[in-house]
Amino acid sequence: MWLVYKKELLELLRDKRTLILSILLPTLIFPIIFFFVGKFSADRNAEAQAQDIKIAFVNVEQMPGLKALFTREKGFVEVDLQSSDYENQILGKSVDYIVEIPENSLAPRESKEQQSINLHYKGASNLNRILSSRIDKVFESYNNTERKALGEAYNIPNRSLKAFNQPVDVVNKNYASSREKIGELAGPFTAYMLILLAIAGAMYPTLEVGVGEKERGTLETLLLTPMKKSKIVLAKFGVIFSASFASVAVTLLSYLFWAYIFTTSFNLKGLGFMSNISTLDILLIGVLLIPLTSIFASVMLSASIYAKNMKEAQAYMSPIMMMGFVPVIVAFVPGMELNWKTALIPVTNVALAMKDLIKGTVDYGMIAVLLLSTILIAGALLYFVTQFFKKEKVLFRS
Numbered sequence: 001m002w003l004v005y006k007k008e009l010l011e012l013l014r015d016k017r018t019l020i021l022s023i024l025l026p027t028l029i030f031p032i033i034f035f036f037v038g039k040f041s042a043d044r045n046a047e048a049q050a051q052d053i054k055i056a057f058v059n060v061e062q063m064p065g066l067k068a069l070f071t072r073e074k075g076f077v078e079v080d081l082q083s084s085d086y087e088n089q090i091l092g093k094s095v096d097y098i099v100e101i102p103e104n105s106l107a108p109r110e111s112k113e114q115q116s117i118n119l120h121y122k123g124a125s126n127l128n129r130i131l132s133s134r135i136d137k138v139f140e141s142y143n144n145t146e147r148k149a150l151g152e153a154y155n156i157p158n159r160s161l162k163a164f165n166q167p168v169d170v171v172n173k174n175y176a177s178s179r180e181k182i183g184e185l186a187g188p189f190t191a192y193m194l195i196l197l198a199i200a201g202a203m204y205p206t207l208e209v210g211v212g213e214k215e216r217g218t219l220e221t222l223l224l225t226p227m228k229k230s231k232i233v234l235a236k237f238g239v240i241f242s243a244s245f246a247s248v249a250v251t252l253l254s255y256l257f258w259a260y261i262f263t264t265s266f267n268l269k270g271l272g273f274m275s276n277i278s279t280l281d282i283l284l285i286g287v288l289l290i291p292l293t294s295i296f297a298s299v300m301l302s303a304s305i306y307a308k309n310m311k312e313a314q315a316y317m318s319p320i321m322m323m324g325f326v327p328v329i330v331a332f333v334p335g336m337e338l339n340w341k342t343a344l345i346p347v348t349n350v351a352l353a354m355k356d357l358i359k360g361t362v363d364y365g366m367i368a369v370l371l372l373s374t375i376l377i378a379g380a381l382l383y384f385v386t387q388f389f390k391k392e393k394v395l396f397r398s
Contacts, residue, residue: 048130054094056081059101063115065145066099070136076138083093086120090289097121098134109149167365175232187355188331194248194285197350198293199324201247203298203317204239209236210304211313218394233301233389237382240297248289281357284367290348291374295346296324299383302388323347331355343370346377 014185054077060067070076080094089095098120105115117139123132153162162169222232301321307313327347330336340353349370356362388394 004239009217025186044355045130049134050075051131052077053131053134054079054096055097056089056098058098058190059103059105061177062101062103062105063107063117064143065107066101066142069142069145070099070139070168073134073138075134081129082258088121096131098116107149108146108151112150154231176361180361183355183359183361187358188328188351191331191351191354192325192328193287194251194354195292195324195347197247197251198244198289199296199321202244202293202297203321205243206297206300207262207310207313207317209239210301211307211310214395215310223395229390233305233386234382237294237297237301237385240301241293244293244297245289247292251284252286275359277356277358281360281362284352284362285357288353288367288374291371292347292350293376293377294378295381296320299323300377302381302385305389328353338366338370340366340369344373346374350374 001026035070052075055070056079057067057070067078071078071328081089081098082094084087086098086100090098097337098118099119100118102116102118105111108115121132122128124388125180147161149159151158156164213222223229242372302315303316303320304313307316313341324347327345330345330348331351335349336342336352338356341353353362353367353370
């Protein structure tokens with residue numbers, strides 16, 4: 001069995017595609033892409049906060065003080081409108097925002113009533129969302145000024161005016177740590193990436209050691225050896241598992257390395273969230289992936305053995321990948337937590353456990369439950385593969 005394992009593994013290592021998919025991508029390319037995308041996003045956000053906003057005013061003299069609030073803020077550039085066709089000027093990018101005061105409007109302090117302002121703009125991206133938040137801050141400042149003036153007009157103290165405007169002020173006392181807050185978002189994403197790598201890392205070796213041997217005509221030679229078929233399939237399974245798990249292990253190690261490099265060199269503290277995770281939690285993430293990787297290795301090997309040719313085997317891989325992705329997406333659903341029920345759902349339980357490990361809120365008792373259930377499923381599938389491999393009508397489909 002070990003001879004077959006070594007033979008298959010050496011053949012994979014000689015192939016450049018294996019080295020690229022299993023070592024180069026997770027070790028260098030993925031972490032660098034991840035960190036540079038994060039840095040690029042942070043830089044773009046900073047640019048949006050400092051970007052000049054071209055703004056025009058219509059009938060703004062009817063609300064004294066409003067225009068002054070915009071002009072005294074940095075980043076607002078007043079432009080003149082060329083026509084009354086606001087839509088074309090917005091779409092033509094000659095102006096970003098148009099503040100239109102309806103005719104015959106008065107400042108709230110004078111009318112003693114709520115007034116409306118039309119804000120014309122085109123908002124369909126994250127950049128527009130950031131720019132609009134800067135506009136909203138100016139309007140909030142104007143509302144506060146008018147609110148105070150109304151209070152003086154009705155002889156209402158400022159404290160009482162606040163009570164009218166917002167009878168109850170909720171002061172949030174959130175006891176969740178920064179690790180929990182970041183982990184709620186980063187946890188499912190990390191689980192998705194690691195499970196994706198586990199599936200991708202198993203796919204190419206599976207095709208090579210299964211249907212690839214059929215097409216090369218070497219499967220018959222292997223079956224003529226005195227080795228039991230169960231040992232042959234276990235050796236092939238071992239190669240697939242090794243390649244898949246190596247991708248995940250290398251990714252975890254390279255992430256820790258690059259997190260240290262980027263957080264110290266570029267001061268990207270938010271990207272190094274895994275630096276707060278203990279060594280035990282990182283080891284547990286690796287342990288959780290062992291039976292999960294075994295499940296996908298068994299399922300893919302069964303499909304590769306059953307396929308008549310490489311094209312048919314590749315067609316089987318897509319639904320198998322969906323079997324891995326869809327349960328992981330469930331971990332993104334709000335309210336999904338690791339409990340006695342979810343601990344028994346394959347793939348989803350591992351994704352939820354990874355999220356809790358990254359958040360630092362994991363129940364180690366639940367880890368034991370999901371490990372047991374996942375190991376049982378992995379063992380059952382591996383037994384199925386060994387029996388499947390013994391059927392000649394499967395091996396030599398025509």
